[in-house]
Amino acid sequence: MIHFKAIWRIMGGLLILIGVLMLPAVTISWIYQENSLPILISATISLFIGLFLFFFIEKQDELIRKREGYLIVTLSWVFMTGFGMLPFILSKEITSFSDALFETVSGLTTTGASILTDIEAMPKGLLFWRSMTQWVGGLGIIVLTVAIFPLLGIGGIELYVAESPGPTSDKVHPRISETAKRLWYVYVGLTLAAAVLYWVGGMTLYDAINHALTTLATGGFSTKNASMAYYDSAFIQYTAIIFMFLAGTNFTMIYFGLMGKFGRVIKNDEFKAYLIGVLVISLVIFFPIYMKSDAGAELAFRKAAFQVVSLMTTTGFVSDDYTQYGQGVTFICFMLLFLGASAGSTAGGIKFIRHATFLKNTWLEFKRIVHPRAIVPLIINGERVTGRIINNIMNFLLIYLITFVIGSLVISLMGYDFETSLGAVATSLGNVGPAIGNVGPVDNFAFFSPAAKVVLSFIMLLGRLELFTILILFTPFFWRAN
Template sequence: MIHYKAIGKIMGALLMLLGLLMLPGVGFSLYYKSNDQIALLSSAFVTLSIGAAFYFSLSKQDQHIRKREGYLIVTLSWILMSLFGMLPYIFSNTIPEVHDAIFETVSGLSTTGASILNDIEAMPAGILFWRSMTQWIGGLGIIVLTVAILPLLGIGGIELFVAESPGPTSDKLHPRIRETAKRLWLVYVGLTLLVCFLYYLGGMTFFDAINHALTTMATGGFSTKNASMAFYDSAFIQYTAIVFMFLAGTNFTIIYFGLRGKFGKVWKSDEFRSYAMAIVFLALLFVWPIYYYSGEGFEVSFRNGLFQIVSLITTTGFVTADYTSYHQGLTLLFFMMLFLGGSAGSTSGGIKFVRHLTFVKNTWLEFKRIVHPRAIVPLKINGDRVTGKIITHIMNFLLIYLMIFVLSSVIMALMGYDILTAFGAVATSLGNVGPAIGQVGPMDNFAFFSPGAKLFLSFLMLLGRLELFTILIVFTPFFWRAN
């Protein structure tokens, strides 16, 4: 039996928290006199009121949240956050169409960074800040934040944490899941403040610095400028973004150990080593072709190449150059990066390096098993043996991910879009990246899609953000059967 009252109470708490997070934008609205403070206050009031109605009208139930409740809470909460998160756009009339507002909100919360806005710089300050805030909320996840600060969830917090936190690993910094969530958020907040200071030091206004800091650490990619990071012709700002995008794409547990001086644990991570070395290898591979085809200086070519590699691999989506203008071979390689993703336990979307690493290692060992069929050849990650159950889970994930990509691309093509645009839109939505290829390249946006296509892509963004199984399992018949 599913505890619906407990689910409703927790979702009420999440909505109240979401409503409170709408309020900081009011300060920017008043300071810049952008006249959108009423829309933000009204949105916060509606969200807080409905959240409070859920929370206080339901009696306190057994707080032992099982796996089924955990998956259902996460799925329903992200849908509710998307619906209520669009209210500032609707009330301010900056995005009057519901399908557009849903797309922009889901893109923000899922940290995809795809946008339907044609003139970002014309948006009022308060709405721009809320737009960036949606990505920061979605970075580590509002449920992880709730587990960190609300005692409401009690021991059930572990089920929500596992259901929402990306990646196949279950690293914990502390035996109590609430303490783990707190420490992850402290690292997240600390790095956000640091990159904000560095952006400001590099020449950004405080408003631009705080907005870009929020979306950098969330690996979201929303910018306050139409040209994204290309607007800032500053090596300091762009190299700062590269460093912090790389950090945001790193497992936050690894960052925590690094901050504690436990560098042995950092380098022991097979995933971190693979992630770091892949970026170095790709940077060395791309720098000469980009230098040749762009016609720019070596340093600029190196910076643009490294920036786009880190941005795409970490699924941030910031751009400093049009990578589709170099050569079709380079465009294809950049497209393939949409399927990499950063580290498990980071704010990145995508498939994640640990899954690729497991697949490659298991495939290599399979050749050995064929030659020596009686040999016991275990697969190890970080020195620990990977069980058959985990290997099966990862292989199933990769197969389902590929099937969804192919099927969704066919659906987009049937809607009337060319094959490159269909591939690009689906890959970037499912991977939570932002820019892609075709008509959704780094210098384009998603405004031209039909309402149905936008809603379909929004679903793919949520599916990718919650890593397939959290949402798909809700659609299975055995999920709803009583125990």
């Protein structure tokens, strides 16, 4: 039997938090003398319903089990979406339900795809809430990674947990709260640092805060129609590159680095693969950009590094149109949509740890074929990876591929061309933002039909919640009583 009362109380606490987080956007509206009533009403509704669920539903003492955990994770994003879209609808800046749904899901999942055709015409208070949805989503995924995903056994994330100072399945309290607190400090600290540097670099304080929120969330929402291309500043763009890279790094590794434990960082297999991947791919696309444009070496490298880091970390900021440099660069950028950065970061996508585990296990499989009686263990970060985790990762990769294929088929059957369908589904599933076709770096998603926007919104949620979390709810055995 599922303990729904405990779930509703948690949803109540979540809505209280959402209501409180809307209040800064109300303040921004007051400062810029805009109509703050839509956001204020939205905050009031969230707080009222949240307080009712939290205080008027009888508290239960039963432990939260795996089934409740899956429901809590999924319903959290559903509730955040439902109440997070209220400011857009009540302000009548986004009148269509499918548009408001898409924009809110894109924000909370830190995808960064948008249906807005003129961002700079939007009220500043509403844009601030739009940025805040990404910051909340980025923080939320870190908490899920540390506190909940390991208990549910989702996506081989135990590989991250083994390297973190956080909980394990048999030792949960009090380490969850301590770990979450440490990562909260890192997340907030990096956000503040990014905001200061953006401001020093020439952004207005308002723009600096907005871009800092969406940079550390690896979200990519901007207050400018041209995204980061609006700022023709090497300082601002290099600042973005650095903080996007940090946001795509396992936050526990950042914590270890801040504590002076550099050995832990250097020995981490995923971080090494992530760093080498960024450098190598940046150099690969540097040459065609340098040869096919009149940019000097520094500008060509900056363009290459910016796009690689932005796509690999699933941030989705744009500083240039990478599709103008030929099919080779476009293809590489498309493939980056499937990489993802580090587990334990705010990035979406498949994650480097899964790729590393898959490739290393495949290589060792050749050795096992030649020496069938030999015991050839898979070692990641100095630890032996169990068969259950390997199987989990293989299943994840297979389901990810199947979801991409089915999603692309569905979108193409709705009347969109093959390239656009592939790009839209790949970027939604990976929570990236820009892609290829008619959803390239200088395009948006406004032209999709309401049905297509709903499908893509669902795909964004699937990708952000590691597939299994949502898909398991559609299985009959999940709902059977124990």
